[in-house]
Amino acid sequence: xxRQRSIENILASEYVSIGELVRITGVRYSTLKYYTEEGxxxxxxxxxxxxxxxxxxxxxxxxxxxxxxxxxxxSIPEIKGQLGLN
Amino acid sequence: xxxxxxxxxxxxxxxxxQDSLHMTTAKKAALRCIAAAExxxxxxxxxxxxxxxxxxxxxxxxxxxxHTLKQTEKEIKESLTxxxxxxxxxxxxxxxxxxxxxxxxxxxxxxxxxxxxxQTEGMRAELMEDGNISDDVTCLLWLLRESGCFYDLFSRAExxxxxxxxxxxxxxxxxxxxxxxxxxxxxxxxxxxxxxxxKDEIFTTPFGTGLLFACPxxxxxxxxxxxxxxxxxxxxxxxxxxxxxxxxxxxxxxVLRAGTVPLLKIDNLYYECIPTQIVVKTxxxxxxxxxxxx
Numbered sequence: 001x002x003r004q005r006s007i008e009n010i011l012a013s014e015y016v017s018i019g020e021l022v023r024i025t026g027v028r029y030s031t032l033k034y035y036t037e038e039g040x041x042x043x044x045x046x047x048x049x050x051x052x053x054x055x056x057x058x059x060x061x062x063x064x065x066x067x068x069x070x071x072x073x074x075s076i077p078e079i080k081g082q083l084g085l086n
Numbered sequence: 087x088x089x090x091x092x093x094x095x096x097x098x099x100x101x102x103x104q105d106s107l108h109m110t111t112a113k114k115a116a117l118r119c120i121a122a123a124e125x126x127x128x129x130x131x132x133x134x135x136x137x138x139x140x141x142x143x144x145x146x147x148x149x150x151x152x153h154t155l156k157q158t159e160k161e162i163k164e165s166l167t168x169x170x171x172x173x174x175x176x177x178x179x180x181x182x183x184x185x186x187x188x189x190x191x192x193x194x195x196x197x198x199x200x201x202x203x204x205q206t207e208g209m210r211a212e213l214m215e216d217g218n219i220s221d222d223v224t225c226l227l228w229l230l231r232e233s234g235c236f237y238d239l240f241s242r243a244e245x246x247x248x249x250x251x252x253x254x255x256x257x258x259x260x261x262x263x264x265x266x267x268x269x270x271x272x273x274x275x276x277x278x279x280x281x282x283x284x285k286d287e288i289f290t291t292p293f294g295t296g297l298l299f300a301c302p303x304x305x306x307x308x309x310x311x312x313x314x315x316x317x318x319x320x321x322x323x324x325x326x327x328x329x330x331x332x333x334x335x336x337x338x339x340x341v342l343r344a345g346t347v348p349l350l351k352i353d354n355l356y357y358e359c360i361p362t363q364i365v366v367k368t369x370x371x372x373x374x375x376x377x378x379x380x
Contacts, residue, residue: 002218002220002221003130003131003220003221003222004212004220004221004222004223006089007088007089008089017211017212017215017217018211018215019208019209019211019212019215020208021211022204022207022208022210022211023204023208026200026203026204027207028203028207029207029208029210029211029214032211050216050217051215051216051217052215
């Protein structure tokens with residue numbers, strides 16, 4: 001077992017776990033899990049290791065966009081439309 | 087977003103919504119674990135000692151007088167306040183109509199809302215997702231169990247899943263194998279917490295809620311009554327009154343769901359607003375706040 005990565009190390013990494021994404025964005029785990037399951041957040045999952053890893057910069061930008069759409073009052077299907085996912 | 091020590095991370099979770107003026111049983115248990123967190127922190131970056139040594143150190147750190155616990159509280163309060171992570175606000179109970187009219191004020195700690203979410207949700211993600219559990223989260227998990235905060239943080243469904251994760255962790259991790267059998271809580275404090283927890287559980291069942299509505303004196307903190315301005319005011323007007331009262335008392339409120347039974351996030355916790363009325367000399371309409379675990 002090991003220590004958690006420091007914020008500094010997370011912010012310097014290309015890929016992060018969902019827990020690390022929670023720590024750097026402050027968005028609830030259940031919310032990020034839902035976005036992931038709805039295909040709104042890109043991730044990679046290698047066959048031998050089932051843990052999902054997220055490309056940090058793209059994921060953080062996408063979460064910021066989704067947050068902005070939510071602030072404007074858009075529903076999830078509407079946001080998916082805006083993100084070109086429908 | 088700042089890098090926090092294990093002691094600070096645990097304190098953020100354990101001190102949130104605790105009475106800031108009095109040494110309650112729940113706060114004593116939290117402070118004992120804050121002292122123990124300092125011991126664990128010492129070993130996080132190095133190698134872990136043999137289990138008897140670790141047990142001895144943790145027990146002597148936690149088994150201290152009330153005076154020492156007060157000193158621990160003072161130190162951690164100063165450290166977190168300096169980082170803008172802890173404030174004192176009037177207790178939610180002070181928003182209750184009876185307390186407002188009696189002019190009674192009780193204060194509680196409120197942890198920085200963003201940082202609280204970061205810490206609790208980051209830990210939840212690591213525990214609920216497949217993959218390794220870090221030593222930091224293993225220590226936090228043990229501290230939460232010993233302080234009695236674990237059951238407040240995770241829903242019943244999550245607790246069921248976590249039971250198997252914890253068993254797996256116990257088999258695979260040297261730290262978990264050494265740490266999990268160690269108990270530092272005081273029997274009386276643990277008994278009091280279990281009793282209060284049981285009482286909470288009873289009052290969240292349909293029978294308990296009904297009983298509470300009829301006799302709120304059984305558990306006032308689970309039945310905070312906020313009166314509406316006028317009789318037969320609609321949902322929106324009722325909600326306005328609740329938000330105004332909470333604002334006046336310095337609480338941060340977010341409406342997550344409107345309607346007949348709105349769901350509110352008050353500081354770091356969730357509550358449902360149940361429309362009801364009480365009868366004193368005349369009927370007073372308003373809502374009761376009921377704790378809601380997400």
